[in-house]
Amino acid sequence: MELSDYFRILRQRGWLMILLAVLTAGATFGYSKMQTPVYESTLRLLVSPSRTDFGQAQAAKVLMRGYTQWMYSGLRAQTVINVLQLDMTPGQLMGNTAVAADDSSFIITMEVANTDPDLANDIARTWGDLLIQWQEANNAQLRKEDRIGIEPVDNPQVGLKSPRTNINTAAGFIFGALLGLILIFLLEWIESGIMRRTEDVERYLEVPVVGTIPNQ
Structure with missing residues (x-):
């Protein structure tokens, strides 16, 4: 097929591609709007050694792995549930x-x-406060120069996690266009x-058409 044939096909049937693109985009948009929005709160905590020497910095790096394990535990989750009176299990x-x-x-x-x-922010803030x-209780037992402080960088920041309606709709449009x-x-x-056109006959037989029979 020549390039002109592709353009001819798209001119004749392009409406089908547009129709499927619009339909799939509309279906994806409707599905996204039916979903319950889920928000995500992000809390950042800064771990700051009291001294800037290499040994203290390395100790803080090692302790950070322990901090994450301490935070992400069923005991801490249960404490957050108790403080905020949440109706869920630690596993949930x-x-x-x-x-x-x-x-x-x-x-x-x-x-x-x-x-x-708002609840996502409260959970993140409460969980961070536990750490x-x-x-602070651990630092009270250490010399001042050996202490490692932890403080929030900022208040918890919340944003929409799902559904991503615009992205989903655009993806649905592209998928529909490709399908079309x-x-x-x-x-x-x-x-x-x-073979319906004289050009089709000429291309297939490789001979010129000298006449056609008119439609009755």
């Missing part, structure tokens, strides 16, 4: 929570997902053996 709460440590920046990041954005209070394009060329392939 932990399933909506993630904790990670970046020892290059001395930052511990906690992410909490919930259908209520801060626990570390495949369908267009599938139909063209099925009908390729049917």
Whole structure:
């Protein structure tokens, strides 16, 4: 097939591609709007050694791994549930929570997902306070120069986690357009053996058409 044939096919059947793209985009948009919004609160905690020497910094990096394990536990989850009077189990709460440590920046990041954005913030803030209070109790038993402080970088920041309506709708439009394009060329392939135009006859037989029979 020549390039002009592709343009001809798209001119004749392009409406099918547009129709499928609009339909799939509309269906995806409707499905996204039907979903219950889930919000994610992010809390960042800064781990700060009292001294800037290499040994203290290395000790803080090692301790950060322990801090994340201490935070992400059923005991801490149950404490948060008790404080906020949540109607869920520790396992359910932990399933909506993630904790990670970046020892290059001395930052511990906690992410909490919930259908209520304010509650997501409250959970993250309460959970972070548990670690801060626990570390303050540990520091009370250490010399001042050996202490490692933990403090929030900022208040918990919340944002929409799902559904991503705009992204989903755009993906649905692209998928529908690709599906329509495949369908267009599938139909063209099925009908390729049917010659309707003089150009089709000339291309198939490789001889010029000298006349046609008019439609009755």
